[in-house]
Amino acid sequence: MANLRGGDLSRLRQLNSLSAIRELRRDGPLTLSALADRTGLSRPSTKEVVDELAELGWVEEVPPSPGTMGRPARRYRFRADNGFLAGVDIGAHNVRAALSDLDGRVLAETRQPVEPGTPAEQRLAAIERAVEGCLAMSGKTAADLWTVAVGTTGVLTPEGVVRYSAGIPDWSGFDLGERMRAMFPCEVLLENDSRLAALAELRRGVARGSRDVVFLHVARRMGAGLIIDGKVHRGHGAAAGEIVMLPEARWFDAPEHLNSCEVVPEGTPAEDAAGFTLAAARAGDPVALAAVHRYADDLAVGTAAMVLLLDPEIVVLGGGFSRSADVLLTPLRDRLARVCIRMPEVRASTLGGECVVLGAIEYAADHLDRQLFTPDSGPELPVPLPAGR
Amino acid sequence: MANLRGGDLSRLRQLNSLSAIRELRRDGPLTLSALADRTGLSRPSTKEVVDELAELGWVEEVPPSPGTMGRPARRYRFRADNGFLAGVDIGAHNVRAALSDLDGRVLAETRQPVEPGTPAEQRLAAIERAVEGCLAMSGKTAADLWTVAVGTTGVLTPEGVVRYSAGIPDWSGFDLGERMRAMFPCEVLLENDSRLAALAELRRGVARGSRDVVFLHVARRMGAGLIIDGKVHRGHGAAAGEIVMLPEARWFDAPEHLNSCEVVPEGTPAEDAAGFTLAAARAGDPVALAAVHRYADDLAVGTAAMVLLLDPEIVVLGGGFSRSADVLLTPLRDRLARVCIRMPEVRASTLGGECVVLGAIEYAADHLDRQLFTPDSGPELPVPLPAGR
């Protein structure tokens, strides 16, 4: 509503140009006629728009597709390789990065192992290595980056300072935003990792096509990310989704049921304990099953709070434990069905460990979209192409 | 983003016409020059747009304002009296209605007392009387209505069937949507009452200017309404906000602390009991204060779940008990501060009993806005004026 303004004729041209860009981005190379159909413009006008976009570098002609009737149509594509996006996932045990083109097609991925106790400065170095690795693998440089989106465990302030992090001890109070902006010569976006994972599920995972999604990050630490009305919900202080902090929601201590189960062998490292319990439950061990059910009981309380409040279409079970979704989903569904007014779909994530990185890429791509398609802010269409080209 | 499309020149005119309508609606009568400034158009173009709108009946010339320098400027206003909106609040004890013009200015309000046990058919008759009363008071007829927005206690399906209602026994399963559409010869919108109250607070109450709002309906029955990103959040099945159904959130039985306090005189009707406790607490009675604190304890649990999940700017305390906000706000704030990561503002509603009706009016006005300002749906600008005129 607010982005609806009239203006002079150049504005109409701008709208039509953006319309053309959007269609070309969405559906790959298109002929002029196809593009004219989609934009609603006449063919001659479409031609003019495309010529202008080609001159600006946004669009490029590709060879006509052979084997069609009639005179071969010229085809055009969006130059998604004009710039590149990076996604970063700062976890307690891994730092991951991915590089994509402007359409979000992933070109490279890297992983740098770290420890929860790794000092912040070394963690920063790992971030830089992870991104540099992606750039090197793809033959790009930092100058080719348009946007870097960073996801991290913990709660951030809107400005990008780590407000609180249970998973990384010396992360709290760290001004991640400042350091990331110093590290990359382009725009930097910061978000909570669960929210980015939720976005990844919305765009590339099991939540595709939904408007309202609850994403459960189910692992040694619990978290949640919300998609509301198709958008990541941050909250006014960027602290949304932290139901784990409410004792009555029974999330904080829930993983203990799995960690302290007696099927876990003596001397198992803390991070592996839950895996034993889940594996034993899958094999039918009654003690392990009981622990898993106690876990599901607690998981369901906080989840039910979210479902009752938001009435989402789908609840996505993600995070490390989602590999054991087969033993978790049924008890979780049972318990939710008891209290929920309208039972949502409950499904396990299929994206795996790259979830957050993919979400970061999507987040960066969204940012570009917003810049392009929000008329009253961001770059006007004759946008100066970044230095890299 | 989706409502951003180019098109031919008439589309530009449409955008500029809508822009003019919006400015005229927002800021009352405007001169041509003032309107040109706001829309960004030149004066001659603005004139043409306004002439067209005047011909269609959307806009009307008013006498120039005297006492200005220079040649007097012609002034125009949006004809908000082209059509009318009605808001209805179906409660357990009252049916309220209000009538407003297209700008949401309230012209008349009525109230019809009912009982929780009033049969559905009689409740419907009360609704009709309430609306007819408003129309009669304003000298209008049902044909003048463009939109009726109805708020009711209970959970609705997206189609308008009452899914569940704790406050009105025979309301469950009732096809309210069908009956309302049969009653009024115009568009009918249905919503939950707490959500409409939240909208009223957002537009006319203490939550003005916020993007994310949690509205607490605090009365003999508890409810909640959420505003997310400036919009009423319904959820996929129109069942959002029903945290009261979760036992762990401790909302369902919370009012019992106030009802069963020993300061309540014997034989007090159930609906008045809590009032005694709250009054006694305000007077300093220690027993009543203890009951109020137990109540606040429970209220805070469900509220904290909402605040942690959504991180709103403001929590609005509304509903019948909000008259006693002076004894409730402080304990509620204290308890929230203990668990919340970022403490929101917590304030009492100031709108009183008309809250839901006003929210319904706003909801109907929003609907009109959406129709007008969403280019790809709703009436194109040369909209046929309704039969009434």
Next chain:
DNA sequence: TCTACTTTCGAAGGAGCCCTTCATTAGTAG
């Protein structure tokens, strides 16, 4: 190889919308 058919291309002519400019008009101030 040639012809018929299909589809696109490119140019020309025309209409709609907006802009700027400027002389004119209708008030107020002194």
Next chain:
DNA sequence: CTACTAATGAAGGGCTCCTTCGAAAGTAGA
């Protein structure tokens, strides 16, 4: 009554889009 102010209304011009048409560049079939 005159000077000043600000809006009015008409004229002329530019940009963007549309429709229409003959020409062009392929495929399919004889």
